[in-house]
Amino acid sequence: MIYRTIEIPIKGLFNEQECLWFLSRGYDDCLYRVYPDRVRRAFQSGTEQMLVDIYPLPDRLVVNWLTAEPSEQGEDHIRDFLNGWFDLEIELEVFYQKLSFYPELAYMTTQFRGLRFMGMPDLFEAFAWSIIGQQINLPFAYKIKRRLVEHYGSLIDYQGDRHYLFPSPESVAGASINDLKVMQLSGRKIEYLMTMASEITDHKLSKKILYALPDFAGRLKYLTSLRGIGQWTANYVLMKSLKERSSIPHGDAGLLNTLLRHHIITDKNDGAAIEELFRGFSGWESYLVFYLWRSLAPDPNSQ
DNA sequence: TCCCAGGGCATCA
DNA sequence: TGATGCCATGGG
Incomplete structure (x- = not known):
């Protein structure tokens, strides 16, 4: 029905x-x-x-x-x-024009043609996911996320399947530290997660509050002043949840690996080459990051 | 066993 | 301002 x-x-x-x-x-x-x-x-x-x-x-x-x-x-x-x-x-044509100037990247305009940036509209989910994913591999991060969701999220039972909602910041703010430890979150990450949950439940942080700040630099500065939120996490959340087009999660392991693979850098400390590349994608930096992440995965059509 | 993984913080020079 | 050590644990 x-x-x-x-x-x-x-x-x-x-x-x-x-x-x-x-x-x-x-x-x-x-x-x-x-x-x-x-x-x-x-x-x-x-x-x-x-x-x-x-x-x-x-x-x-x-x-x-x-x-x-x-x-x-x-x-x-x-x-x-x-x-x-x-x-x-979004209209992707301008981005593809920029990509086409780079011989190492131009293939993306055909291979990934029409791929939109897949966001994470819920602000707390974006913070929680980026904190969970700090410095661990993705399969492990998804395991922890599932434990958190199945324990603290509500669900809809439909035709024998459970469909979970991401836990509210209230439920995480009121969680027991021991329960979170059992999920194999580190002590630091529990602290960061509960800090963000409290910021949101106390109405000190919301999308509206972030949008009210004057510009991208102001939002970055505000977020990185919060405990547990560094450059990587702040940029990740701004691009995934607020559709900030100029975000670059500097230092991202996957990003550095794909830049090596595309011969744009020859070592991971080559900040000048990275800056030079992104300068050519002004206003589309987060799209470039997303397409570079996409390129790390095998082509589904060739499997 | 070693190194890496969609980092961040505290400390120290 | 930049370098180093630490946290914490799965996966290759």
């Missing part, structure tokens, strides 16, 4: 298969399920919980509500979320 269907039009290049592939790409993300033609995810808006199927098509997203008719606010919440998740308002 489908309770409501909406269609969200997409302007410009959009490769639905690349985006679906990115969502699965071999990792175990507990917040959605990817099928060949759609992704299923649970959402919460206020006290309203919703489960929807999202069908990405070349020119639009089709969204079906599976458990109940949404309220007007619920529908708006999902429209906003999808806009951030699939980066629906």
Whole structure:
């Protein structure tokens, strides 16, 4: 039974298969399920919980509500979320023009054509995920994330499957330190995670507060003043959650590896070459990072 | 056993 | 301002 269907039009290049592939790409993300033609995810808006199927098509997203008719606010919440998740308002042509100037990178304009920056619209989820992922490998990070979500997140039971929502900052702020340790979070990371949860529940930090700061540099400065948030995490959260186009998570292990692989740098301390590259992508730095990360994974079409 | 992994902090010169 | 050590643990 489908309770409501909406269609969200997409302007410009959009490769639905690349985006679906990115969502699965071999990792175990507990917040959605990817099928060949759609992704299923649970959402919460206020006290309203919703489960929807999202069908990405070349020119639009089709969204079906599976458990109940949404309220007007619920529908708006999902429209906003999808806009951030699939980066629906970007026009990629300018980025591809810039890529085409670089012989080592030009292949991306065809191989990854239509791939949008896959965001993480929920601010607390973005902070929690970036803190969890600091300095550990991704499979382990996804394991910890699943433990956290299954313990502190609420869920929608649908046709025998559990669809989890990311834990609220309130539930994490009130968590027991011992319970978090059992999940194999380090003492430092527990401290950072609870700091961020408290900042948000105390209304000291929100997307609105960050947007109200004068510019990107101001947002970076504010975030890096918080305990546990360094340059990497601040840039990661700003690009994933606030769609900051000029973010570069400096020092990122994957980024440095892919720059080596593309022969843009010859050693990981070659900051000048990195700066030189990103200077050519002004306003598109985070897109370049995202495409470089994408290139680390095998091409799904060649498997 | 060793090194790396989608870092950050404290300390010290 | 930059270098070093430490945290913490899975995975190759």
